[in-house]
Amino acid sequence: METILLDTDRTFTTLIQAVSSFDEQQLNETPFSGSWTAGQVAQHLILANTGFIEVMQGPVKDADREPGQQLGQIRADFLNFETKMKSPDFILPLPIDYSKQRQLGTLENIKSSLMNLIETMELDKICLTFELPGYGFLTRFEAIYFVNYHSQRHTYQLNNIYHHLSEE
Template identity: 50%
Template sequence: MEKKAMLKEMEETMTGWTEVLSSFNQEQLNMVPFEGSWTAGQIAKHLIMANFGFLEVLNGTEGETDRPADQKVARIKSDFLDFTTKMQSPDFILPKAIDYDKGILVSNIEELRGKLTEVILSSDLTKTCLAFEMPVYGYFTRWEAIYFVIYHSQRHLNQLKNIAKN
């Protein structure tokens, strides 16, 4: 398990988010690309809500881990990077159907990047996060929770790139 590789993947993912999100103008950001889809702004807001929630988990109550700290990473990656599978967001991180400000969203993503970097560099990633139990997965170690953030972000970055193409 390598913190440098984790940090690099997180940085590349968040840079991708900033670049693609910045490519939208304000009107495009809030335009529904096709029926049943979220706008680019809603996707970004969902990501921000979910990932800031995970920051609370990462900085919350912790416990000892009695299994490999990266045990669930391969499953998380497989689940979230399978773009053929449609997923449902939990209600508490559903974005409102409103107009979003691109500058605020980009700023939130940059803030998120900084806070994730801090956790990666300064925390014991082998500890189990006890503040929130993920449906299906159970409790994550910090290592797994950070990779959840990375792969969840990559999943939605793919979605954002598809919207940007249209």
């Protein structure tokens, strides 16, 4: 329990620091052709993570397998920064200007919700609301780590965008 709380706290603290490093203009500036803006990356995480919180709060069933069975594959897939991935349409960010303060506030709320979920819910239950393509139905434990690894992947992307914009 303590490890998952620390991992989640560390992941979101680092993510929030990465978003905080951009000024309002940089947040909405396209760093290079074909890239999202930092604001779009943050919005993608907001959409995905909010969705996963809803999934974890939805209907569940007892697990018929180890609660962390999928962790190794999820970690390997999402923390391989050489692999390009395509976002599902339902969590694609709109190509608009985003408010840094609003996004930071939402990310803080997501962090708080996740920490509360970890402390109050049975993490070994399988979530039935959403089947993650390639992985199937996740336990709450796996879903939290999916959120963490997915957020870490995009924090890496945010840091690259910041680096690119700072070099101009």
